[in-house]
Amino acid sequence: MLSSLLVPLTVAAMGAVAPPDGIRFTDITKDSGLDVTMTSGGTPSTQILEVKGGGLALIDYDNDGDFDLFVPNGATLADTERGPGARLFRNDSTPGAIRFVDVTAASGIAHTRWSFGSAVGDIDGDGFDDLVIACYGPNVVLRNKGDGTFEDISAASGIRGNAETRKWSTAAALADIDADGDLDLYLVNYLEFDAASNPPRANFRGLQVIPGPKGFTGQADRLYRNDGKGVFTDITESSGIGKAPPSYGLNVAVLDLSGDGKPDIFVGNDSQKNFLFINRSADGTIAFDEVGLRAGIATNMEGLEQATMGIGIADVDGNGRADVFTTNFSSDTNTLHLNLDGKFFDDRTAQFNLAAVSRPLVGWAPGFFDFDHDGDEDLLVVNGHVYPQASKQSMDSEYEQRPLLMERRGKRFEPLASAGAWTLEPRRDRTALFADLDRDGDVDILIGELNGRVRVIRNDHALADAPQKDWIVVVPRDVRPGVGNRHAVGSLLTVRTTGADGKELTQRRWLWGGGPFMSNLAPEFHVGIPAGTTAIAVELTWPDGTKASREKVAPGERLVIERAAK
Numbered sequence: 001m002l003s004s005l006l007v008p009l010t011v012a013a014m015g016a017v018a019p020p021d022g023i024r025f026t027d028i029t030k031d032s033g034l035d036v037t038m039t040s041g042g043t044p045s046t047q048i049l050e051v052k053g054g055g056l057a058l059i060d061y062d063n064d065g066d067f068d069l070f071v072p073n074g075a076t077l078a079d080t081e082r083g084p085g086a087r088l089f090r091n092d093s094t095p096g097a098i099r100f101v102d103v104t105a106a107s108g109i110a111h112t113r114w115s116f117g118s119a120v121g122d123i124d125g126d127g128f129d130d131l132v133i134a135c136y137g138p139n140v141v142l143r144n145k146g147d148g149t150f151e152d153i154s155a156a157s158g159i160r161g162n163a164e165t166r167k168w169s170t171a172a173a174l175a176d177i178d179a180d181g182d183l184d185l186y187l188v189n190y191l192e193f194d195a196a197s198n199p200p201r202a203n204f205r206g207l208q209v210i211p212g213p214k215g216f217t218g219q220a221d222r223l224y225r226n227d228g229k230g231v232f233t234d235i236t237e238s239s240g241i242g243k244a245p246p247s248y249g250l251n252v253a254v255l256d257l258s259g260d261g262k263p264d265i266f267v268g269n270d271s272q273k274n275f276l277f278i279n280r281s282a283d284g285t286i287a288f289d290e291v292g293l294r295a296g297i298a299t300n301m302e303g304l305e306q307a308t309m310g311i312g313i314a315d316v317d318g319n320g321r322a323d324v325f326t327t328n329f330s331s332d333t334n335t336l337h338l339n340l341d342g343k344f345f346d347d348r349t350a351q352f353n354l355a356a357v358s359r360p361l362v363g364w365a366p367g368f369f370d371f372d373h374d375g376d377e378d379l380l381v382v383n384g385h386v387y388p389q390a391s392k393q394s395m396d397s398e399y400e401q402r403p404l405l406m407e408r409r410g411k412r413f414e415p416l417a418s419a420g421a422w423t424l425e426p427r428r429d430r431t432a433l434f435a436d437l438d439r440d441g442d443v444d445i446l447i448g449e450l451n452g453r454v455r456v457i458r459n460d461h462a463l464a465d466a467p468q469k470d471w472i473v474v475v476p477r478d479v480r481p482g483v484g485n486r487h488a489v490g491s492l493l494t495v496r497t498t499g500a501d502g503k504e505l506t507q508r509r510w511l512w513g514g515g516p517f518m519s520n521l522a523p524e525f526h527v528g529i530p531a532g533t534t535a536i537a538v539e540l541t542w543p544d545g546t547k548a549s550r551e552k553v554a555p556g557e558r559l560v561i562e563r564a565a566k
Contacts, residue, residue: 022372023407024420024460025445032456034100034446036087040074043451044388047077048210049114049136049193051386052170052250053364053430053450055518057118059129061107061144066091067435067522069100069446071454072115072133080136080195086111095440096463098456108149113137117171117251117518121183123157124230125484132159132185134169134518136195139187143230158232159185159224166194167219175254175263175489175513176543177279178286182228182484186265186513188249189219205395209387212307213270218246221267225286228484240277240288241265247272253311254513255490257322259342261545263490263513264288266297268308268326273298297324297337301347306332310517314368314377315508316352322510325354327363327381327517330390330397334358334366334381353412354379360397361404362386365432365516369443373461373470373528375497375505376408382429382447400426403447420460428452433515435522441471441556443526469556474525476511476540478563487523488563489513490543495527498535505530529555 041050054074058067068091075083088107089100114136123130128144141157142150171188178184191213199215201208223241224232236242248270257264262279265288269275276297277288292298299305310327317323321339328334333355337345349355361383368377383401390399402424406413418424428450437444442459449455472495476488493509509525529536536553540561548561 022374022461023378023405023416025422025457026420026460027422027455028098028458029453029455032098032100033092033102034069034089034454034456035102036071036089037453038071038073038448038451039076039084040450041076045210045386045450047193047195047199048212048216049077049168049195051210051450052116053428053518054115054448055117055134055171056431056433056446056448056454057120057131057520058433058435058522059120059131061088061129062090062148063128066093066439067437069433069454070118070120070131071448072111072118074116075112075114077195080114082112083114084112086115086133091437093438095438098438098444098458103148106148108151109142111140111142111152113140115140116169117188117515118520119172119174119185119513120520121174121489122484122486123174123183123226125182125228125482127486130230132172132174134172134187136168136193139169139172141230153230157230158234159187166192168193170249171251171514171518173252173254173513176485177223177254177263178225178281178284179262179544180228181478181480181482182226183489184226185224185232186252186254187222187224188252188267189221190248190250190270191216191218204387207387207389207394209389213248216248218248218272220244220246221249226484228482235286239286240290244275244277244290247275250309251311251517252514253313253324255313255322255510256492257324257339257342259321263543266311266324268311270309271305271307273305274308274326295343295345296347297345300333300335300349304332306335309364310366310381311514312366312368312379312516313510313512317348318506320508325366325368325379327358327366330360330362330385330395332359334363353414354406357406357415358404361401362397363404364430365519367432367434367445367516369434369526370528371443371459371461372407373442373468373530375507375528375530378408379406379413380404380432380445382427382432384428384430384450398426400428402426403429422457431517431519433519433522436473436526439558441469441473468531469554470529470531472527472529472536472538472553472555473558474527474538474540475558475560476523476525476542476563477560478542480563480565485543487511488542489523492541493525493527494539494541496537496539497529497533499530500532500534
């Protein structure tokens with residue numbers, strides 16, 4: 001983790017402004033039915049295993065069209081195998097009223113191992129989404145039986161990684177790497193850790209603190225190829241992924257960054273250079289080259305390795321390519337790498353006002369979404385320090401930190417001091433999910449806190465005094481028989497709107513494998529429609545490059561685009 005001269009800045013010091021009417025949230029956790037506290041060791045944290053927190057995952061396990069919530073949950077140093085257990089919550093929301101019901105007992109899920117990120121997808125092509133859980137110790141695969149219950153198929157799945165208890169996986173991504181229609185798996189690994197040991201303290205700013213990753217043995221990531229029936233083969237070495245050195249991996253994004261129609265893999269590493277694996281596959285052979293340094297995305301503009309946690313993807317500069325945003329440790333900044341041409345990336349963090357405001361913060365899960373439906377994507381980052389003794393006096397950085405909510409205004413992002421009823425209170429936050437949970441047309445938020453309750457943050461845009469149908473949602477569905485990638489991970493949505501003045505606006509959204517931090521993405525596209533729009537047209541590019549277009553789309557429409565066998 002990096003340490004350098006810290007500029008002590010607060011949101012208020014950065015000139016934060018009151019939010020406009022369009023950005024309004026309310027914390028409705030108390031009345032949501034979602035009553036679960038995430039466990040990650042003890043409080044205060046004493047070892048590195050405890051400080052990362054845990055993940056969350058959206059999964060429509062019952063195929064009713066809304067997003068249910070899976071909480072993999074953690075454990076404690078005293079017993080890493082028997083924590084309080086994973087939880088599954090069914091979504092029973094109605095527009096404006098987000099409600100969850102605990103269905104863990106009925107689901108048959110009895111997973112208690114210390115867990116981190118989860119990946120969601122139909123790994124066996126039976127029409128129901130399954131779960132892959134990244135753990136401290138052996139990783140776990142839960143198959144959705146289609147009747148509301150799950151079964152553990154870890155042994156039969158072929159995912160043999162982390163057979164040793166001291167191995168630690170942090171995140172996972174399901175995506176179709178080889179273009180055969182099923183979901184392959186990228187597994188992010190962190191380091192080897194003995195929960196029974198007591199590593200010596202490290203020195204940070206003159207204080208004795210929890211030792212960071214440096215000094216521990218890093219782990220190599222793994223890539224698995226799916227046979228279409230949910231059985232995976234380790235192709236790490238043959239694919240070229242294994243040429244990258246073992247590192248402290250924390251997160252992953254799988255999408256086409258080079259623009260050649262094939263999914264690439266970006267990996268965020270802690271206190272080491274990040275990886276960019278460019279997909280060179282051809283003629284049925286899977287091949288990747290690691291080009292992070294050459295492409296300019298392995299470090300920040302100063303050539304410094306960062307402590308990368310979260311990942312966000314957006315077309316920030318409007319050039320039609322996916323840019324990569326990462327969250328990092330305090331005394332550093334979050335980083336925005338613009339995708340210039342599919343080959344080279346440029347650190348433009350300061351240009352978009354994303355640098356100085358993040359220096360006092362330890363950033364985790366970011367999300368680019370159009371919270372106010374004005375035709376551009378705003379940004380939310382959840383924050384929280386890893387050192388319990390962190391304070392403004394000791395580290396110029398508090399232990400509990402406010403979420404950083406920034407509204408896109410022209411060519412810059414501006415921090416907001418509050419968001420309607422939501423006061424952005426300081427927390428030990430780690431992960432977040434973004435989705436229209438109540439199907440009212442705006443994007444709500446679920447936030448996971450280190451040893452804290454999962455919170456439900458409702459977007460109140462649709463509850464305005466005069467609500468507008470100023471959005472569209474596009475849901476891709478590949479319904480061809482036997483296709484596991486039925487949510488079209490790797491697809492791109494392009495939306496073109498025309499205003500009353502004749503001016504055209506193009507917006508792009510990517511559905512990528514992975515998620516903000518130890519989490520996943522809602523498998524649908526949300527797009528805000530600016531006031532005065534007179535025409536909306538959408539183009540969906542499927543993972544294999546095939547395109548589907550729809551003209552004269554109505555605002556407020558939830559458009560399902562299906563791909564069926566001819």
